[in-house]
Amino acid sequence: MPFMFDRSSTAKLIKAIDSPARQPAQLEQLRKVMTADIYNLPYGYLDQALRRAALMLPLAQDEKEKDLLNDIYMTAFRRIQRIHMESRP
Numbered sequence: 001m002p003f004m005f006d007r008s009s010t011a012k013l014i015k016a017i018d019s020p021a022r023q024p025a026q027l028e029q030l031r032k033v034m035t036a037d038i039y040n041l042p043y044g045y046l047d048q049a050l051r052r053a054a055l056m057l058p059l060a061q062d063e064k065e066k067d068l069l070n071d072i073y074m075t076a077f078r079r080i081q082r083i084h085m086e087s088r089p
Contacts, residue, residue: 003044014045017052017072027068034075043083050076 003011013030016022034041034049053073060066 003048010041010045014049014052017049017069018056024065024068027065027072031068031071031075034072038075038079041079043080046076046080046083049073050080 003014010030010033013026013033016026017030030049049072053069053076057066057069057073060069
C-alpha cells in the first residue's frame with residue numbers, strides 16, 4: 001500500500017512532521033516509537049520520516065522542535081544505512 005494512503009498511527013505521526021499544525025507532542029511521540037520499535041518499522045516509513053524531517057529542519061519554530069526533528073532524521077538515517085549494509089552480499 002502506498003504511504004499516502006496508510007492510516008496507521010505511526011504513519012499519521014510521520015505525516016505530522018511536515019504538517020502546518022504539528023505539535024511538539026506528536027514529534028516526541030514519533031521519536032519514542034522510532035526508538036522503541038526501530039527494527040519493526042518498514043523501510044518506507046523510515047524513508048518518509050527521513051525526507052520529511054530533512055525538509056522541515058530549516059523551518060523549525062524553536063530549538064526543542066529542531067532537536068526533535070534532528071533526532072528523528074538521524075535515527076531514520078542510521079537505520080536506513082544499517083539496512084543497506086545488511087543487505088549487501
